[in-house]
Amino acid sequence: MLDQSIKIAIIDNSLDPSVYNPVRHWSLYLKEEWYSFRAKDGLFPDLGEGFTHIILTGSEASILDDYPWVAKEIKIIQEAVKNNISILGSCYGHQLLALAFGGKTCVRRSEHPEVGWFPIQIKKNSQLLGKEGKIYSFCCHFDEVVNLGTDYEILAYSAHCQIQAFKMKGRHIWGLQMHPEININEARFFLQKLVSLNLPTSPYFTQALGQKPRDSEIITRIAEVFLSV
Numbered sequence: 380m381l382d383q384s385i386k387i388a389i390i391d392n393s394l395d396p397s398v399y400n401p402v403r404h405w406s407l408y409l410k411e412e413w414y415s416f417r418a419k420d421g422l423f424p425d426l427g428e429g430f431t432h433i434i435l436t437g438s439e440a441s442i443l444d445d446y447p448w449v450a451k452e453i454k455i456i457q458e459a460v461k462n463n464i465s466i467l468g469s470c471y472g473h474q475l476l477a478l479a480f481g482g483k484t485c486v487r488r489s490e491h492p493e494v495g496w497f498p499i500q501i502k503k504n505s506q507l508l509g510k511e512g513k514i515y516s517f518c519c520h521f522d523e524v525v526n527l528g529t530d531y532e533i534l535a536y537s538a539h540c541q542i543q544a545f546k547m548k549g550r551h552i553w554g555l556q557m558h559p560e561i562n563i564n565e566a567r568f569f570l571q572k573l574v575s576l577n578l579p580t581s582p583y584f585t586q587a588l589g590q591k592p593r594d595s596e597i598i599t600r601i602a603e604v605f606l607s608v
Contacts, residue, residue, distance in 0.1 A: 385606055386431050387413035388424035390452065392438035392471050398572045401436035401469070404560045408602040418448045423455050432465045432606060435472025437558060442474040442486045442522045453479040465551035467605050470520055473545075473554030477524040480547070485526050491539035492580075493518040495587030496566075496594065499543050499557055501535045507553055507604050508534055508544060508597065515593035516557040517566045521580065523556065551608045559598040566592065 387409060393399045402415045416422045424430050435456070440446060456479045459466060468476045477485040497518050501508045508514075524542045527533065534553075535544035543556045561569065573584040 382411050382606075384431070385411040386429050387411055387434065387606070388430045388432070389413055389415040389434045389436065390418055390423065390455070390472070391415050392418050392436045392440065392452075392475070394419060394439045398576070399437070399439055399569055401560070404558075404562075404565055405434055405436065407562075408560065408598055409606075411606060418452050419446075421448055421451065423451060426455070426458055426462055426464065430459075430464060432467070433459055435466065435468035435475055437470035437472060437519070440471060441488075442471060442478060443488065449475075460547075460550065460552060463550075465605065465608055466553070467601075468554045469560060470518075470556060470558055471522075473556050474522055474524055476547075476552065476554045477527065477545075480530075481527060485524060486522060487525055489521055489523045489540065492521045492583060493537065493539055494520075494570075494580075494583040495590045496592045497537050497557075498593075499535050499537050501544075502533060505532075505534045505546065506608075507546065507601055509600060514595035514597050516559045516597065517561045517563070517592075517594065518557050519561075519566075519569070519587075520556060524554065551605075553605070555601070559594075559596075559601055562596075562598075563592040563594050 391402050474486050499514050501511050504510050523540050532546045537543050545554045570584045570588050
């Protein structure tokens with residue numbers, strides 16, 4: 380039975396769902412009522428319709444590119460925070476949260492992009508990620524979050540990304556640079572699609588396909604905790 384007290388808006392930041400379909404990835408872990416909105420098409424949730432949770436997905440876009448829909452999405456995010464709506468941002472969504480509340484100095488190109496499966500160090504015990512220690516997750520990013528102020532707790536990091544996860548203090552607002560919602564099979568499919576596009580970044584995707592995948596499947600915990608607040 381659906382928990383009728385929960386209503387989820389997935390803001391889909393993908394550019395081409397035939398290559399990258401974050402709504403499919405996230406929907407595997409959502410038992411509650413949810414709706415998706417394509418940011419690229421200028422479609423966003425009406426916050427007056429009772430949404431309790433928002434998921435900001437990843438994207439093939441760079442957070443440094445000024446797409447016409449980004450400014451509107453930032454306004455929606457800022458309004459959602461004022462209304463105490465819980466928000467979880469993944470990859471591009473994680474960076475979008477930093478941009479919305481910290482500005483352009485809080486996002487940059489990654490010196491060492493992470494594509495594939497990586498060890499992530501949970502820095503401290505937290506409600507969302509659990510106990511301090513090491514987990515493994517799929518990652519695919521060429522940009523990153525930096526320079527977060529004292530209003531944020533840094534929850535996790537990796538060798539080449541110092542902010543793999545954060546929480547906005549006093550709020551149910553989280554950002555995840557990693558992609559725990561993309562399981563191994565979906566990640567392989569995604570990487571194969573990217574390789575087929577013959578992009579300048581294709582060597583990263585080919586190299587990742589040669590890795591032995593390791594996934595701690597922390598998404599189950601993340602989804603349960605996020606939707607419980």
